[in-house]
Amino acid sequence: MKKITTISVLALMAGIILVSCDNKRQPGKIYMPDMAYSRAYETYAERDSNVFTANPALRGSSKIFYNNTPVAGTIKRGELFPYTLTDDSVGYAKSASVPNPIASMTDAEMSEAGRLFNINCAICHGEKAQGNGPISTSGKIGGIANLTLDNYVKMADGTMFHSITYGKNLMGSYASQLDRKQRWMIVKYIRTLQPKAAAAVPATDNTQKATK
Template identity: 30%
Template sequence: MKKSFIKYTGVLLFGLFAFTSCSSDPDSPGLEYMPDMYRSPAIEAYVDYGEVRGRIDENKKVQLTALTPPEFTIPFYGTDSNLVKTMLPYQHLPNALMKNTHGLFNERLSSQDEYTLAAADKINGVAFSEKVIEKGKKIYTAMCQHCHGEKGDGNGPMVTSGAYNGVPNYTEAQRMALSDGQMFYSIYYGKGMMGAHRSLLNKEEIWTVIHYIRSIQYKDYAKTGKIAFTDTTKTK
């Protein structure tokens, strides 16, 4: 009597287990007896924790959980196509000769003279305005001034401390003759002792800082947005 009771409850329990543990949804793991074994409680690098099981937390949405993204990763900047365009890589590759002149390593090089193409580029999508100059100044102060100097004379603290040299003076005739595109190119890919800035600044920011460099080179640029070639000898 007792034995068969155990036998029958055993069969009943097994039956219950067998019939409830599966589900008709082929993607479902069925009943989870130990959810921690199925779902890692650890923070996962590429999971958006702004939405967990249908609950939305605006503060956590589209936030980086991985600490450092791979080099040259293009950040997600929404769906505004103009903004997204400024985040995409520069379209002109370095010319094969740039290995010597710009000291480029591990770059995809082009057999065409893309540097000339770059030189022909116009200030790209960033029109002159006094606001742009202000923004350019901020970028310049944070990212360039320690080498290039407040006045663009190549005497930033990195240079005057003796730690570093070879930084050009922006007001030398040779530098003033640089086209916007050439400046863009050197800032984007780096040149000689100056590292590439493409992983630090997006295209829009690079064009913005070029506006600011022009305002260092040409006295009236910050007001007029025009390069007055004839002024350069008189302003000194």
């Protein structure tokens, strides 16, 4: 009789152990759901669609709303205010009136801007912005702008920023690779590669001397 009890107790324990190891991914009974299902984003973690929803319309329902994106209007620390002109001809036309928010740059900032230009832009535009980078000379993409030409010298900083932000024809957008400050910095750097604007430098005026 004693033997039978011992055997059945052992069998029961073995059974419980086996059953409890069934699925390690299942937390079993949850009495603190916020701890069992973290609200924080866990890299590569699969979110349980019975618990989470990415649909803003279901916010406040029994499900936890979470869609990985920052709250609307969030500005990264140190980042400039959002650029609001739209990616169309109206936005392009208006962009010329947007001033470059960066008044001046230190030598270190200028060399950082140059580094970013060489990484992102020189492949097409060339290190001297003359439109003769490796992709241009290979003939794979035609019509790459020579940014040292007069029309680009005269082009407003805002227009350049607009085109870098949204892309233009064969040139893609750089909004996801470069933040707003970096894009404005690159515009400033392009200016250092351009010859001084023929229009901006007033032709030496000799008339005054002559009449005097």
